[in-house]
Amino acid sequence: MSTEKIGKGRLFPSVSDMEKWPWWALVIALAAVFIVFNIFNSASYQDAFGFIREGIFTTIRVTLTAYGIAILGGLFLGLGRVSKNVFYYNFATLYVELMRGIPMLVIILYGAFVVVPLGLEIASGLGTWMTRFPLLAGWGASLQHLDIQNVDMSARAIAGLAMGYAAFEAEVFRAGIQSIERGQMEAARSLGMNYVEAMRYVILPQAFSRVLPPLGNDFIAILKDSSLISVLAVRDITQLGKLYRARTFSSFEAYNTMAFLYLSMTISLSLGVKFIEKRLRRGR
Amino acid sequence: MDDNQDQDVIIQIDHVTKSFGKIHALKGVSTTVKRGEVLVIIGPSGSGKSTLLRCINMLEFPDSGQIMVDGIPVMHKATNINAVRAEVGMVFQQFNLFPHLTVLENVILAQRVVRKRKREEAEQIALQQLKHVGIPEKANSYPGELSGGQQQRVAIARALAMNPKIMLFDEPTSALDPEMIKEVLDVMLALAKEGMTMVVVSHEMGFTRAAANRVVFMDMGKIVEEGSPDSIFKNPTEERTRLFLSQILH
Numbered sequence: 376m377s378t379e380k381i382g383k384g385r386l387f388p389s390v391s392d393m394e395k396w397p398w399w400a401l402v403i404a405l406a407a408v409f410i411v412f413n414i415f416n417s418a419s420y421q422d423a424f425g426f427i428r429e430g431i432f433t434t435i436r437v438t439l440t441a442y443g444i445a446i447l448g449g450l451f452l453g454l455g456r457v458s459k460n461v462f463y464y465n466f467a468t469l470y471v472e473l474m475r476g477i478p479m480l481v482i483i484l485y486g487a488f489v490v491v492p493l494g495l496e497i498a499s500g501l502g503t504w505m506t507r508f509p510l511l512a513g514w515g516a517s518l519q520h521l522d523i524q525n526v527d528m529s530a531r532a533i534a535g536l537a538m539g540y541a542a543f544e545a546e547v548f549r550a551g552i553q554s555i556e557r558g559q560m561e562a563a564r565s566l567g568m569n570y571v572e573a574m575r576y577v578i579l580p581q582a583f584s585r586v587l588p589p590l591g592n593d594f595i596a597i598l599k600d601s602s603l604i605s606v607l608a609v610r611d612i613t614q615l616g617k618l619y620r621a622r623t624f625s626s627f628e629a630y631n632t633m634a635f636l637y638l639s640m641t642i643s644l645s646l647g648v649k650f651i652e653k654r655l656r657r658g659r
Numbered sequence: 660m661d662d663n664q665d666q667d668v669i670i671q672i673d674h675v676t677k678s679f680g681k682i683h684a685l686k687g688v689s690t691t692v693k694r695g696e697v698l699v700i701i702g703p704s705g706s707g708k709s710t711l712l713r714c715i716n717m718l719e720f721p722d723s724g725q726i727m728v729d730g731i732p733v734m735h736k737a738t739n740i741n742a743v744r745a746e747v748g749m750v751f752q753q754f755n756l757f758p759h760l761t762v763l764e765n766v767i768l769a770q771r772v773v774r775k776r777k778r779e780e781a782e783q784i785a786l787q788q789l790k791h792v793g794i795p796e797k798a799n800s801y802p803g804e805l806s807g808g809q810q811q812r813v814a815i816a817r818a819l820a821m822n823p824k825i826m827l828f829d830e831p832t833s834a835l836d837p838e839m840i841k842e843v844l845d846v847m848l849a850l851a852k853e854g855m856t857m858v859v860v861s862h863e864m865g866f867t868r869a870a871a872n873r874v875v876f877m878d879m880g881k882i883v884e885e886g887s888p889d890s891i892f893k894n895p896t897e898e899r900t901r902l903f904l905s906q907i908l909h
Binding site: 563565 | 741744748751753756758768769814
């Protein structure tokens with residue numbers, strides 16, 4: 376009673392416990408119970424789940440690989456975004472601006488059908504040239520035989536996703552690095568460390584822990600965007616769901632199962648990110 | 660190095676100018692610091708005293724002039740500034756400890772990376788320096804768990820662990836709560852007595868009287884007056900010095 380009187384004077388107007396309760400989570404939980412119940416009890420759902428299940432592994436594999444490459448690429452580009460080197464900075468900025476201005480679906484198509492084939496052609500040409508030199512002939516021969524026919528679509532899809540997400544992660548790393556107080560770099564440099572040493576031992580470790588939550592959010596985002604690779608006919612969750620619907624016309628079962636699979640992954644991941652955020656806020 | 664240069668001079672500053680956009684922070688400053696000398700720079704805020712200090716180890720790059728540190732022209736392109744900085748310790752107003760590392764790791768890091776010392780050797784020196792500044796028991800704490808005075812003493816230990824020839828102090832007590840100022844000044848005073856060359860930007864009159872060999876008063880990017888603490892505090896010749904001192908001595 377007494378708290379209600381001062382409620383409006385608080386820094387953040389308080390709400391009662393009932394209002395704070397996560398009702399949205401209850402709705403999702405009920406939906407999940409409904410789907411799980413059906414997967415176990417309804418023959419049509421069982422059929423749909425059995426068909427789509429194969430795609431879970433592909434989705435996870437593509438997501439993890441593309442994300443790993445995107446993090447490495449993003450770190451390289453992010454360091455370029457804060458670099459004073461004219462070429463490094465402009466290369467990184469050009470790349471980031473290009474990628475951020477192109478829809479992810481277009482980047483995936485571009486990566487799969489332009490960048491990867493072109494890259495392989497250049498590598499194979501280089502290999503042919505290298506065979507002329509005895510010292511490099513071994514490597515040259517293996518490069519020479521690179522052929523786009525032997526590269527499966529999921530690898531090409533990974534390349535596209537990683538290309539796009541490297542640009543996003545670059546901006547995350549840039550923001551993280553720039554959020555570290557100027558005094559940290561000054562202290563490191565005043566002790567005689569060079570720029571690279573100061574970055575490696577002082578700035579980046581702090582920047583990393585600060586960008587952990589946004590990096591986690593981007594992992595959820597790339598997991599969702601991995602559904603776009605179904606346009607390349609990679610047999611991920613989305614592609615198999617589409618195939619199942621086309622085959623059986625059971626739209627409800629197909630799309631409910633798909634949505635359920637994605638949600639169960641994204642929601643548990645987002646709980647993980649919240650946990651990390653909480654731990655970081657508590658600090659050391 | 661230079662034959663006609665006084666062997667005892669360790670820092671030589673010649674007609675140094677520096678501007679930030681339209682603000683002229685330094686308008687041709689010249690002074691020298693001798694080996695083992697303690698120089699205290701005082702002056703109103705915006706007078707250029709911190710900028711001058713930061714020019715000595717090139718945290719700010721002067722627009723013109725010449726600075727020699729231990730015979731090395733630090734503004735020269737060919738000079739390896741990292742090697743010079745390793746010999747010049749610096750203590751900041753905001754401590755700038757590395758918050759992701761323990762106190763011990765803070766003191767070890769640059770010894771390992773810059774001096775290439777072995778882990779055991781660096782650790783031994785670090786513990787010795789922490790004892791020197793009076794907080795060996797905090798070796799395994801994180802900077803965030805320490806009081807301001809303790810953090811600043813760790814920062815001093817971190818700089819000393821590099822065995823610098825010169826120590827620069829940029830308002831080392833300005834960010835401290837009053838009750839913690841003395842513990843930091845005591846460490847600095849002991850350091851001065853050991854014969855360390857020190858350049859200190861500070862308004863701590865007690866420390867200046869006890870430790871300074873020479874006091875420089877700066878205003879508007881220029882050195883107005885310099886001399887012994889006694890002559891500056893008791894008989895300032897310049898009106899501006901007198902006015903400034905009357906404002907800070909109360």
